[in-house]
Amino acid sequence: MKKQIAIVEDEPALRENYAAALARHGYSVKTYGNRKTAMQAFHTRMPDLAIIDISLEDEAEGGYDLCRDLRALSAELPIIFLTARDSELDAVSGLRLGADDFLTKDVSLPHLAARVAALFRRIDALRRPDNAAEIIRRGSLSIDGDKMQTTWNGVAVTLSLTEFWIVHALARNPGHVKNRQQLMDAANVVLDDNTITSHIKRVRRKFQHIDAAFDAIQTVYGMGYRWVE
Amino acid sequence: MSIRLQLLLVALTTLVLPWAGCEYARELESALRQSQEQSLLASATTIANALSAQPQRVFHDLSDAKPFSASAGDLYVYPLLTQPLLDGYRDDWGIAADPVPLPTVTGYRARVQAGSTERFLYLYAEVDDAHFEAQPNNAPPGQGRFDRVDLTLQGASADARSNYFFATSAPGLIAAQSVVKGDDGTLRVAAEPRIQAFWLQTSMGYHLEARIPLSFVGPHLWVEAIDGRGEGRSGIAPTANPEGGRLFFTTAGLDAMLSTFIRDGTRVTVIDSNALKLGSAGTLTATPLGESEDKGSTWYRFFLGIDTSAMPQVVPAADHLSGDSVRAALLGLPHAQWVLVPASRELLLMAAAPIAIDGHTHGAIVLEQAADQLLALRDRALTRLFNLTLIATFLSVIIMLAFATWLSVRIGRLRSAAESAVGSDGKIQLHMPESASSDEIGALARGFERLLSRLNEHTQYLRTLGGKLSHELRTPLTIVRSSLDNLESEGLRDDQARYIARAREGTVRLQSILSALGAAARVEESIKQSERVNFDLRDLLSSAIAAYRDGFAGVRIGLELPPDACFARGAPDLIVQLLDKLIENAVDFCPRGGAISVRLVRSQADYLLEVGNDGPLIPAALMGHLFESMFEQRQGRDDKPHFGLGLYIVRLIAEFHGGTAAAANRTDGSGVIFTVTLPLI
Numbered sequence: 079m080k081k082q083i084a085i086v087e088d089e090p091a092l093r094e095n096y097a098a099a100l101a102r103h104g105y106s107v108k109t110y111g112n113r114k115t116a117m118q119a120f121h122t123r124m125p126d127l128a129i130i131d132i133s134l135e136d137e138a139e140g141g142y143d144l145c146r147d148l149r150a151l152s153a154e155l156p157i158i159f160l161t162a163r164d165s166e167l168d169a170v171s172g173l174r175l176g177a178d179d180f181l182t183k184d185v186s187l188p189h190l191a192a193r194v195a196a197l198f199r200r201i202d203a204l205r206r207p208d209n210a211a212e213i214i215r216r217g218s219l220s221i222d223g224d225k226m227q228t229t230w231n232g233v234a235v236t237l238s239l240t241e242f243w244i245v246h247a248l249a250r251n252p253g254h255v256k257n258r259q260q261l262m263d264a265a266n267v268v269l270d271d272n273t274i275t276s277h278i279k280r281v282r283r284k285f286q287h288i289d290a291a292f293d294a295i296q297t298v299y300g301m302g303y304r305w306v307e
Numbered sequence: 308m309s310i311r312l313q314l315l316l317v318a319l320t321t322l323v324l325p326w327a328g329c330e331y332a333r334e335l336e337s338a339l340r341q342s343q344e345q346s347l348l349a350s351a352t353t354i355a356n357a358l359s360a361q362p363q364r365v366f367h368d369l370s371d372a373k374p375f376s377a378s379a380g381d382l383y384v385y386p387l388l389t390q391p392l393l394d395g396y397r398d399d400w401g402i403a404a405d406p407v408p409l410p411t412v413t414g415y416r417a418r419v420q421a422g423s424t425e426r427f428l429y430l431y432a433e434v435d436d437a438h439f440e441a442q443p444n445n446a447p448p449g450q451g452r453f454d455r456v457d458l459t460l461q462g463a464s465a466d467a468r469s470n471y472f473f474a475t476s477a478p479g480l481i482a483a484q485s486v487v488k489g490d491d492g493t494l495r496v497a498a499e500p501r502i503q504a505f506w507l508q509t510s511m512g513y514h515l516e517a518r519i520p521l522s523f524v525g526p527h528l529w530v531e532a533i534d535g536r537g538e539g540r541s542g543i544a545p546t547a548n549p550e551g552g553r554l555f556f557t558t559a560g561l562d563a564m565l566s567t568f569i570r571d572g573t574r575v576t577v578i579d580s581n582a583l584k585l586g587s588a589g590t591l592t593a594t595p596l597g598e599s600e601d602k603g604s605t606w607y608r609f610f611l612g613i614d615t616s617a618m619p620q621v622v623p624a625a626d627h628l629s630g631d632s633v634r635a636a637l638l639g640l641p642h643a644q645w646v647l648v649p650a651s652r653e654l655l656l657m658a659a660a661p662i663a664i665d666g667h668t669h670g671a672i673v674l675e676q677a678a679d680q681l682l683a684l685r686d687r688a689l690t691r692l693f694n695l696t697l698i699a700t701f702l703s704v705i706i707m708l709a710f711a712t713w714l715s716v717r718i719g720r721l722r723s724a725a726e727s728a729v730g731s732d733g734k735i736q737l738h739m740p741e742s743a744s745s746d747e748i749g750a751l752a753r754g755f756e757r758l759l760s761r762l763n764e765h766t767q768y769l770r771t772l773g774g775k776l777s778h779e780l781r782t783p784l785t786i787v788r789s790s791l792d793n794l795e796s797e798g799l800r801d802d803q804a805r806y807i808a809r810a811r812e813g814t815v816r817l818q819s820i821l822s823a824l825g826a827a828a829r830v831e832e833s834i835k836q837s838e839r840v841n842f843d844l845r846d847l848l849s850s851a852i853a854a855y856r857d858g859f860a861g862v863r864i865g866l867e868l869p870p871d872a873c874f875a876r877g878a879p880d881l882i883v884q885l886l887d888k889l890i891e892n893a894v895d896f897c898p899r900g901g902a903i904s905v906r907l908v909r910s911q912a913d914y915l916l917e918v919g920n921d922g923p924l925i926p927a928a929l930m931g932h933l934f935e936s937m938f939e940q941r942q943g944r945d946d947k948p949h950f951g952l953g954l955y956i957v958r959l960i961a962e963f964h965g966g967t968a969a970a971a972n973r974t975d976g977s978g979v980i981f982t983v984t985l986p987l988i
Contacts, residue, residue, distance in 0.1 A: 268818075
């Protein structure tokens with residue numbers, strides 16, 4: 079059965095473009111222009127994945143409310159914010175509400191599709207009971223590439239999809255400097271340098287939340303970042 | 308011309324006050340003078356009328372109309388107040404006037420003066436005669452040659468003349484001598500002991516002071532000094548001038564009578580038709596001009612003083628009066644006039660009225676009054692007025708000056724505030740001094756404030772324009788790009804794919820433009836989110852510069868670091884961004900083959916991060932604007948979009964760290980240096 083994706087986006091052209099692209103990748107796509115119609119539909123049937131814009135018609139932050147409501151309905155539903163807003167604050171707010179990823183509209187359709195696929199893969203991996211998946215271990219760090227789960231000293235670190243891919247890219251080759259472009263490629267995202275920097279910052283903070291002495295991601299000024307063990 | 312100077316000049320116009328005061332005082336003085344003239348003239352006329360009623364108490368001889376003539380031997384007889392000592396000196400006569408010269412034809416000079424007491428006529432003669440010829444023993448004139456003075460007195464009748472002469476064998480007290488014919492027909496000399504004289508020999512000649520009883524004296528006399536060596540004579544002789552010199556006596560008792568007419572400070576003088584004084588009473592209490600009691604009042608006379616140059620001058624004489632008034636009165640017209648006595652610089656009011664008897668003017672009465680009282684009055688008024696107006700002027704000038712200073716200080720403050728309102732960092736100072744004042748300057752300041760706040764709004768708008776634009780354009784761009792993505796996925800013919808590729812290139816460029824436009828907004832955003840940590844600037848620089856050297860292979864990047872670690876507090880990521888912008892900027896402007904120099908210096912209070920390049924110098928006019936948002940003066944074209952945000956971002960980051968950003972041309976003109984200061988920790 080086709081996976082169903084809900085797109086809540088008030089810009090019809092964009093909405094249809096996303097829908098067409100995702101449909102081409104074999105998903106069943108439902109589109110909504112505002113929060114109300116979306117919520118009505120969700121009450122009837124939950125989608126398998128939701129892509130939400132933050133500002134919805136007359137509600138400047140309708141996307142946040144929608145995200146909160148959706149999360150209340152289902153703890154596991156993958157939610158992606160896709161928005162023209164690119165401020166730190168927006169990203170932080172969105173992710174704090176339980177979104178799995180926060181994308182700006184700069185993202186290309188193939189990138190979007192890759193993320194959607196990744197999220198579905200993770201859902202599937204989580205549902206598979208026990209598999210000898212590819213697991214990267216670097217000291218206290220352990221990354222399950224399939225389930226997209228990261229642990230530090232055995233404690234799960236909740237990372238967004240982008241953050242996960244950044245950590246994954248760094249930890250795979252410890253000691254190697256990854257510049258920003260490489261990190262963006264790994265995360266299937268087009269971001270500017272500042273956004274990469276803030277992603278890194280957020281990742282560090284999440285690790286430091288578990289282990290205050292965390293210092294494994296090092297900045298190489300002017301070049302990029304590297305994982306040190 | 309500064310406002311202060313202008314107002315000072317305006318204030319000087321108050322000098323018209325003292326001027327007006329002076330004019331007023333002048334008029335006042337003129338009116339006072341006229342009234343004084345009139346009252347004195349009225350007094351003079353009154354006295355004249357009184358005197359003309361009793362002519363015998365005023366005039367000796369009403370018939371004598373022949374004018375006084377010194378050359379004819381006429382002598383004015385000064386009234387002597389005391390009995391002089393016969394000693395050959397006339398100092399004790401108390402008469403200021405000099406003796407009058409006797410007529411001479413030979414150049415032999417003699418001077419004579421007459422005075423009288425109640426009983427005696429005194430004659431004083433000064434004869435210039437270098438050689439004294441003594442009288443041989445009782446030799447009569449004509450026998451032997453000796454210096455002598457002939458004196459011929461006319462008795463009561465015109466025929467009865469007595470001839471005397473004065474001569475001596477030795478200076479000293481002598482008696483007059485007369486020549487008598489002896490019984491034997493010889494001429495001999497007889498002494499007249501009632502006529503005493505003193506012969507005093509001087510270096511110039513001799514003095515003769517003689518005392519003659521008034522009973523000997525008639526209306527006429529002849530005086531002649533004769534040189535013993537026959538070299539000359541001076542005076543008049545009965546043979547040559549049978550009429551002889553007349554004696555003009557003052558009128559006895561007249562002084563006492565006159566003194567009843569006058570009050571203090573006024574002098575009354577009665578003159579005869581020759582203007583000779585017949586009697587006078589009263590004294591003047593004149594003070595010379597410029598010596599009045601108030602010293603302070605003298606200085607302003609320097610430019611306010613009575614104009615004495617046009618004033619008629621009168622030289623006082625002991626025996627007569629002169630002046631226009633006297634002349635007019637003797638012609639029968641009362642007249643009053645202000646006159647100046649040049650020798651003593653006294654200002655006098657002279658009022659003269661004729662004394663007419665039976666319609667014929669026989670003399671005049673002259674009243675003289677000093678201008679003192681008038682002057683004092685005027686001086687007081689004028690000084691007071693002058694001082695007051697000067698003080699007023701002075702005060703108004705001071706006040707004007709203070710006011711002008713205050714005004715110009717305020718305007719200056721406003722001006723300097725206006726000049727520095729837009730700082731070199733592009734920050735706008737919205738508050739102007741003086742804006743709370745309710746006057747025009749306050750209005751001007753408020754006008755400035757409105758202007759600046761509009762400018763600020765505009766600047767803010769410009770500052771946020773990039774972010775807004777990039778935000779607003781993002782959605783349509785995404786529509787285009789996602790449509791292209793979809794189109795591509797549909798499967799395209801080769802020619803279609805070409806166009807799609809071009810369209811995609813366009814969107815990529817648009818994307819980078821939008822990204823550049825929003826850069827400042829994003830930096831501002833991340834500054835808000837930034838956490839400050841301690842980091843080593845030196846490490847950061849060496850690591851970053853190494854990366855730039857790889858990234859920009861075409862240019863040489865020199866790095867100069869201090870030997871020790873340089874800890875700073877802030878966001879190292881932002882510092883890297885700052886460095887990115889500075890290096891990008893330097894690379895853009897650095898000519899091919901040029902070098903970029905990066906230097907970190909630790910000064911007393913700051914780290915100085917200098918990024919220099921060999922590029923073209925910055926024009927002075929642009930210097931202050933480089934770090935403003937959306938300021939772009941780049942001439943060349945390259946493939947990257949420039950919105951003038953790079954250096955603005957540098958500034959934002961420097962300011963976030965409590966530092967500054969500045970640009971300067973190298974002193975040797977070889978390029979430019981951008982300097983960022985960051986505080987030490």
